[in-house]
Amino acid sequence: MIKVAVVDDHEMVRKGIISYLVTEPEIDVVGEAKSGNEAIKLVLETRPEVVLMDLLMEDGNGIEATREILQHEPNCKIIIITSFYDDEQVFPAIEAGAFSYMLKTATADEVVRAIRKAVVGEPIIEPKVANRMMNRLRKQEKKPHHDLTERELEVLMCIGEGMNNQEISTELFIGIKTVKTHVSNILSKLDVADRTQAAVYANRNGVIKK
Amino acid sequence: MIKVAVVDDHEMVRKGIISYLVTEPEIDVVGEAKSGNEAIKLVLETRPEVVLMDLLMEDGNGIEATREILQHEPNCKIIIITSFYDDEQVFPAIEAGAFSYMLKTATADEVVRAIRKAVVGEPIIEPKVANRMMNRLRKQEKKPHHDLTERELEVLMCIGEGMNNQEISTELFIGIKTVKTHVSNILSKLDVADRTQAAVYANRNGVIKK
DNA sequence: TTTTTTCTCCGTCTCGAGACGGAGGAACTT
DNA sequence: AAGTTCCTCCGTCTCGAGACGGAGAAAAAA
Secondary structure, eight states, rough: OOEEEEOOHHHHHHHHHHHHHHTTTTTEEEEEEEEEHHHHHHHHHHHEEEEESOOOOOSHHHHHHHHHHHHHTOOOOOEEESSOHHHHHHHHHHHHHHEEEETOOOHHHHHHHHHHHHHTTTOOOOOHHHHHHHHHHTTGGGGGGGOOOOHHHHHHHHHHHHOOOHHHHHHHHHHHHHHHHHHHHHHHHOOOHHHHHHHHHHHHHSSOOO | EEEEEESOOOOHHHHHHHHTTTTTTTTEEEEEEHHHHHHHHHHHOOOOOOEEESSSSSSSOOHHHHHHHHOOOTEEEEEEEOOOOOOOHHHHHHHHTTTTTEEETHHHHHHHHHHHHHTOOOOOOHHHHHHHHHHHHTGGGGOOOGGGGGGHHHHHHHHHHOOOOOHHHHHHOOOOOHHHHHHHHHHHHHHHHSSHHHHHHHHHHSSSSS
């Protein structure tokens, strides 16, 4: 019997997944959780071999929970099942140690197959996600603003908020000349012509948080 | 018996919802669909009183499907059940004629209650969504850029792309002086200090499409 | 018809933006 | 000990941005 835990903040999704799994003779659903923190407790108590984990949850997200769980149970296979496949979600999850990555569009069979594969050490990666990973490894990883220094990044964030040099100077407690130096360096590193384009860049490439 | 149809591209979500509903004696699940187009066919065939509808789907989204269904079956109550409650999704759905709006975080009881309320003509609106609606009706509706003229909006879009005055002049086939006039008017109408802030505004307030 | 709005364009003027070159000090690497 | 990177700041110079005022033409509204 494969012990499986289901983590998702949507009750209907949990019930949906479980309603498959109970019909599978080799799979034993040992518990369900509706948040990252609940998931951690659940895993420590029931010690499942496989965890089906949603990423977006209210109280402690799936990425933190994944990290936490693997610290205590390194052999636990965590399968991410989520609605999204955007860069901001996928890669932190993989880095946190998620074993497989699936989308909620997956069918019952696919989920069951992923669980069986997981226990024998074989990961399943959603094709669309796999594509993103390839792109990331090719060129995406070297996003222009990755070779900005810490300070330049701060200045870029200010530019992205629409501040002028004087305001940035006050905000960061540095001279306006210094700000100009940073701005010039930023413009050449990002290969843009002026601060307006830098602001657009900042707002479109996740330099500005949230 | 209340005839209900379930529309969602995630099989696990459909099964999850249905697994509730079958335990309710007064509710009869007459069918399920995994896309907007399937949903339209399904409704025309089975004529349910209530449709549980996801918004984000591959083939024909929930908003279009809602519009289409209500054209043929004006008395059909469509309950949106989705993961998101952002402006871009909620308001088109309401405009399309959706009867209730719930989130997937809803519990089994809430869904069943929403269905019962729907058949007696009482809508259920998720509190978080209701808040957004209130905000929209208060100030959000009158977003500053709504009193920009057609031409000014075009110029603002160019600014939002990071163009300078010369480039905008070429792009729109007008003199650079004219561009300056438009820019000045835009800045005062949006109440921002310079084009950089205007660019940030454009990128954060949906002036730039997609 | 008169008025208002919108788009177009002009000149002038001020000021911030940005390029360019130089430089000192702190921290980390080799 | 020497080199590299980063942050800091200086002065100079050019140019585009934006404010301000004015104005003509066309179209829509009164």
